[in-house]
Amino acid sequence: MPDQTHLYHDASGKTVVETRFRVRYHETDAMGIVHHAAYITWFEEGRSSLTRAVGCPYSQVAAEGIDFAVVDVAARYLKPAHYDDEVIVVTRLEELRSRSMTFSYEVRLAGGQLLVTGSTRHVSVDRSGRVASIPETIRARLQGGRNV
Amino acid sequence: MPDQTHLYHDASGKTVVETRFRVRYHETDAMGIVHHAAYITWFEEGRSSLTRAVGCPYSQVAAEGIDFAVVDVAARYLKPAHYDDEVIVVTRLEELRSRSMTFSYEVRLAGGQLLVTGSTRHVSVDRSGRVASIPETIRARLQGGRNV
Amino acid sequence: MPDQTHLYHDASGKTVVETRFRVRYHETDAMGIVHHAAYITWFEEGRSSLTRAVGCPYSQVAAEGIDFAVVDVAARYLKPAHYDDEVIVVTRLEELRSRSMTFSYEVRLAGGQLLVTGSTRHVSVDRSGRVASIPETIRARLQGGRNV
Amino acid sequence: MPDQTHLYHDASGKTVVETRFRVRYHETDAMGIVHHAAYITWFEEGRSSLTRAVGCPYSQVAAEGIDFAVVDVAARYLKPAHYDDEVIVVTRLEELRSRSMTFSYEVRLAGGQLLVTGSTRHVSVDRSGRVASIPETIRARLQGGRNV
Numbered sequence: 304m305p306d307q308t309h310l311y312h313d314a315s316g317k318t319v320v321e322t323r324f325r326v327r328y329h330e331t332d333a334m335g336i337v338h339h340a341a342y343i344t345w346f347e348e349g350r351s352s353l354t355r356a357v358g359c360p361y362s363q364v365a366a367e368g369i370d371f372a373v374v375d376v377a378a379r380y381l382k383p384a385h386y387d388d389e390v391i392v393v394t395r396l397e398e399l400r401s402r403s404m405t406f407s408y409e410v411r412l413a414g415g416q417l418l419v420t421g422s423t424r425h426v427s428v429d430r431s432g433r434v435a436s437i438p439e440t441i442r443a444r445l446q447g448g449r450n451v
Numbered sequence: 452m453p454d455q456t457h458l459y460h461d462a463s464g465k466t467v468v469e470t471r472f473r474v475r476y477h478e479t480d481a482m483g484i485v486h487h488a489a490y491i492t493w494f495e496e497g498r499s500s501l502t503r504a505v506g507c508p509y510s511q512v513a514a515e516g517i518d519f520a521v522v523d524v525a526a527r528y529l530k531p532a533h534y535d536d537e538v539i540v541v542t543r544l545e546e547l548r549s550r551s552m553t554f555s556y557e558v559r560l561a562g563g564q565l566l567v568t569g570s571t572r573h574v575s576v577d578r579s580g581r582v583a584s585i586p587e588t589i590r591a592r593l594q595g596g597r598n599v
Numbered sequence: 600m601p602d603q604t605h606l607y608h609d610a611s612g613k614t615v616v617e618t619r620f621r622v623r624y625h626e627t628d629a630m631g632i633v634h635h636a637a638y639i640t641w642f643e644e645g646r647s648s649l650t651r652a653v654g655c656p657y658s659q660v661a662a663e664g665i666d667f668a669v670v671d672v673a674a675r676y677l678k679p680a681h682y683d684d685e686v687i688v689v690t691r692l693e694e695l696r697s698r699s700m701t702f703s704y705e706v707r708l709a710g711g712q713l714l715v716t717g718s719t720r721h722v723s724v725d726r727s728g729r730v731a732s733i734p735e736t737i738r739a740r741l742q743g744g745r746n747v
Numbered sequence: 748m749p750d751q752t753h754l755y756h757d758a759s760g761k762t763v764v765e766t767r768f769r770v771r772y773h774e775t776d777a778m779g780i781v782h783h784a785a786y787i788t789w790f791e792e793g794r795s796s797l798t799r800a801v802g803c804p805y806s807q808v809a810a811e812g813i814d815f816a817v818v819d820v821a822a823r824y825l826k827p828a829h830y831d832d833e834v835i836v837v838t839r840l841e842e843l844r845s846r847s848m849t850f851s852y853e854v855r856l857a858g859g860q861l862l863v864t865g866s867t868r869h870v871s872v873d874r875s876g877r878v879a880s881i882p883e884t885i886r887a888r889l890q891g892g893r894n895v
Binding site: 472473475476477492495496499503508510534 | 603620621624625640643644647651656657658682683
């Protein structure tokens with residue numbers, strides 16, 4: 304598959320992934336723009352890309368017996384995206400703690416214009432739903448081997 | 452909770468449920484109408500109402516160790532629904548076989564105008580995903596005790 | 600239609616609406632719980648109920664030539680909802696300014712347990728997308744005639 | 748952008764586009780598989796890719812003053828897709844008439860396994876919602892210049 308994902312570390316060493324895709328028609332609403340809840344699913348797709356890009360796909364996280372439950376979501380809407388726009392979600396691992404992590408997001412048009420910013424916070428939970436430490440193998444990959 | 456569901460049997464003895472709700476904004480698209488995939492989720496909500504109304508809520512079906520996998524969906528779109536419209540989904544159990552069943556649907560405006568028709572076919576599967584007989588207790592309730 | 604909506608004013612005079620509905624199957628995800636983006640659409644449904652309950656349905660807002668664009672969304676996830684749960688969205692008009700407003704939300708199980716809290720901020724825009732004053736007739740209704 | 752779309756004409760001269768993407772988490776449901784309504788949105792994404800690939804993006808169709816309203820949808824579900832699967836939607840323009848057209852779809856895993864088949868039928872409507880002829884420039888591009 305051609306790669307739609309660009310992985311790098313920013314100046315402060317944080318893991319960043321850019322994911323590029325087109326707006327789907329069903330993501331629009333009667334205002335003629337992308338519905339505000341759709342961006343929340345794009346943030347999720349950005350996280351998926353990041354974890355996949357660093358070698359921690361969901362299948363591996365699940366194999367470790369943990370999940371990353373969403374505990375907080377925030378989004379600020381600056382400009383709307385439209386059907387067929389090519390957008391880029393810039394996902395950054397802002398903070399990685401022993402049992403939680405925070406991502407930030409920027410949704411941009413392919414041309415660069417910033418549309419939406421946001422963040423999500425997650426806690427690591429085991430199969431019974433209890434808060435659990437993030438396994439060391441996963442931590443190391445998320446950080447790109449930089450701060451372990 | 453006030454009851455939004457009306458259960459009856461039609462002239463041929465088939466179980467029918469009418470479910471009434473309003474169109475949600477996120478179900479619309481940039482044409483200003485309800486997106487065509489949203490009606491497929493309304494069909495599902497109609498089925499949920501029917502199984503609940505006859506005393507077979509999902510929790511009981513799951514407790515019997517089976518699921519009703521969707522194998523066919525069809526829909527015909529006559530007129531569009533719009534945001535804030537009050538709609539009625541008329542769900543009819545058209546056929547109940549030993550290991551499968553078929554529902555038909557009519558989506559109407561509260562005033563009566565027919566918007567969309569459709570059907571879905573389902574097979575009963577056990578937890579390993581194999582086709583399995585529909586348990587007799589569930590069959591009896593779905594039929595309303597008429598043809599057992 | 601049986602009324603699923605309960606409108607009142609709280610001790611501080613704020614307009615509040617409680618909206619009650621069941622979780623739809625398509626709102627769940629592979630964790631077996633309601634997907635976190637679905638709550639954002641429930642917040643929207645809560646706002647729709649509130650504006651409808653106070654006599655400002657969307658059709659009237661549109662007839663005034665304005666829309667309420669979403670500029671901020673936040674949600675905190677405490678406990679998950681599941682398919683078929685009956686939930687209540689408590690929507691409160693927290694602040695009404697000349698050109699913007701803020702709603703807060705609580706999503707509860709019908710039995711009372713708090714699942715999710717959140718807020719949204721909106722600005723009034725005209726058809727060309729420019730920020731515009733909220734028409735006085737709409738303001739008065741949103742406030743329930745209390746603080747006009 | 749790396750190209751995720753492959754356009755060709757089959758042995759009978761029909762226009763075909765293959766579109767490749769990954770399953771998003773929010774497209775799954777509590778059965779742990781992709782929700783059946785999500786495939787309907789994938790069909791739409793397949794159509795979008797086809798019209799874009801032949802040089803008829805939505806913006807051009809809109810500029811001609813027409814829309815392609817969905818009048819029929821059908822889907823058959825053979826095997827489920829799961830989160831993170833890479834899938835291919837094969838979209839084929841089966842029939843192009845003066846005022847309507849029919850597409851067929853195959854959803855496959857990247858490895859080839861067939862998951863879902865389907866079809867949609869559309870009529871060309873003008874801005875007032877009346878059935879209208881498909882403009883010749885659009886017809887020619889959809890057919891790839893073969894049967895004009």
